[in-house]
Amino acid sequence: MKMDSNNKFINVKGTRDILPEEAVMWRRMEEIIRKNMENYNYKELRLPTFEYTELFRKSTGEDTELVQKQMYTFQDKGGRSLTLKPEGTPPVARMYLQYGLKNKSPLQKFYYIERMFRQEKPQKGRYREFSSYGAEAIGSASAETDAELIKSALDIMDELGIKGIELNINSIGCPKCRVEFIKQLKKFLEPKLDSLCEDCKQRFSTNPLRIMDCKVDKDKLTDAPVPLDYICDDCEMHFSMLKKYLDYLNVHYVVNRKLVRGLDYYTKTVFEFVHSKLGAQDEVGGGGRYDGLIKFMGGEDTPASGYAVGMDRMLLLMPEAPKHKGIDVFVVTLDKESDIIGWKLLSLLREGGFSADKDSLGRSMKAQFREADRQDATWTIIIGEEERERGVVQLKKMETGEQKEVPSDIESIKEEIKC
Numbered sequence: 001m002k003m004d005s006n007n008k009f010i011n012v013k014g015t016r017d018i019l020p021e022e023a024v025m026w027r028r029m030e031e032i033i034r035k036n037m038e039n040y041n042y043k044e045l046r047l048p049t050f051e052y053t054e055l056f057r058k059s060t061g062e063d064t065e066l067v068q069k070q071m072y073t074f075q076d077k078g079g080r081s082l083t084l085k086p087e088g089t090p091p092v093a094r095m096y097l098q099y100g101l102k103n104k105s106p107l108q109k110f111y112y113i114e115r116m117f118r119q120e121k122p123q124k125g126r127y128r129e130f131s132s133y134g135a136e137a138i139g140s141a142s143a144e145t146d147a148e149l150i151k152s153a154l155d156i157m158d159e160l161g162i163k164g165i166e167l168n169i170n171s172i173g174c175p176k177c178r179v180e181f182i183k184q185l186k187k188f189l190e191p192k193l194d195s196l197c198e199d200c201k202q203r204f205s206t207n208p209l210r211i212m213d214c215k216v217d218k219d220k221l222t223d224a225p226v227p228l229d230y231i232c233d234d235c236e237m238h239f240s241m242l243k244k245y246l247d248y249l250n251v252h253y254v255v256n257r258k259l260v261r262g263l264d265y266y267t268k269t270v271f272e273f274v275h276s277k278l279g280a281q282d283e284v285g286g287g288g289r290y291d292g293l294i295k296f297m298g299g300e301d302t303p304a305s306g307y308a309v310g311m312d313r314m315l316l317l318m319p320e321a322p323k324h325k326g327i328d329v330f331v332v333t334l335d336k337e338s339d340i341i342g343w344k345l346l347s348l349l350r351e352g353g354f355s356a357d358k359d360s361l362g363r364s365m366k367a368q369f370r371e372a373d374r375q376d377a378t379w380t381i382i383i384g385e386e387e388r389e390r391g392v393v394q395l396k397k398m399e400t401g402e403q404k405e406v407p408s409d410i411e412s413i414k415e416e417i418k419c
């Protein structure tokens with residue numbers, strides 16, 4: 001379907017067109033994210049749109065649904081396999097290693113606001129090209145950092161006016177204690193193996209933890225063992241510290257013992273933000289600790305932690321759009337000669353830092369005033385033959401209808417409208 005019923009082109013399925021009214025909301029969201037992340041001393045990274053496919057295969061994980069089914073992978077003219085980034089953590093980890101960023105300081109904190117691409121079924125708040133913001137703290141093993149990350153996301157959602165977010169947390173242990181858990185999980189799954197979906201049959205030998213995340217087999221896993229019952233002392237301590245830090249911050253959380261994350265690299269802390277308004281797939285964002293990833297990608301053993309939030313989903317939860325901010329001045333002209341003067345004045349207003357516009361369609365005075373209303377102008381400046389001859393303009397405050405005569409030089413006008 002490239003065309004609509006009138007034979008006009010339409011946008012590609014899963015992409016979204018953002019019109020000016022909605023763009024205001026997006027800008028607001030981006031500003032609040034930036035402000036908060038900078039307050040938390042996270043530095044912005046801007047990521048490339050595509051990476052070598054291998055990066056995601058290796059770090060996100062070969063047997064994840066994301067890599068197996070959802071990536072936009074293509075071959076460029078040089079025969080390289082490239083993938084439009086489906087998530088931010090692998091590119092951030094790559095940049096961290098490629099530029100030796102650990103040499104600058106042992107703890108590096110980054111955030112990004114980026115477009116991501118996943119070929120999944122488009123549904124409410126889920127698109128194939130979507131926007132995420134994320135934060136990554138590379139170098140800290142402390143639960144303090146996990147709590148800080150969680151709090152930064154909650155602060156942002158709070159400032160956006162989003163109410164009713166629920167925070168779920170869990171610990172999925174470390175590679176050491178996971179051995180015993182996987183053993184128990186396999187013992188539980190073995191008798192059910194034939195009834196599991198094809199992917200899970202595969203995962204049973206490659207990565208059984210992944211099965212806990214399967215949407216198809218969810219009901220068969222109700223009584224499955226959970227990682228929390230098998231975590232080692234070290235992981236246990238880390239998890240209780242996390243809870244303590246969240247308590248310090250007065251952050252309300254629910255321990256969801258079934259929570260695992262769909263990607264390979266997570267260890268210890270996992271968390272997600274959910275909202276009942278979003279329906280069955282109620283996740284707004286989430287993340288966790290990924291202590292193994294940097295080493296796995298060829299770096300030194302470096303603990304790390306991070307999260308990502310779907311901005312399209314956040315937008316659904318934001319209260320009513322603030323109205324598009326109107327312009328400062330609309331210039332109304334009453335005849336051809338005045339129109340030229342008005343046009344020059346318009347340029348001076350813009351140079352002077354005011355948002356300003358005028359009619360360029362040769363419309364009547366009445367239509368020009370209607371346009372000034374439509375543009376929600378604070379002031380209109382009216383210039384006609386009489387004003388021209390006397391070297392003045394009429395300045396009208398739209399809200400009150402008050403009108404005043406002002407000398408037509410830009411300084412006098414600026415003096416009047418700046419207050």
Ligand SMILES: [Zn+2]
Pocket residue numbers: 173174175176177178231232233234235236
């Ligand atoms: Zn452990």
Ligand SMILES: [Zn+2]
Pocket residue numbers: 196197198199200201211214215216217
């Ligand atoms: Zn399955």
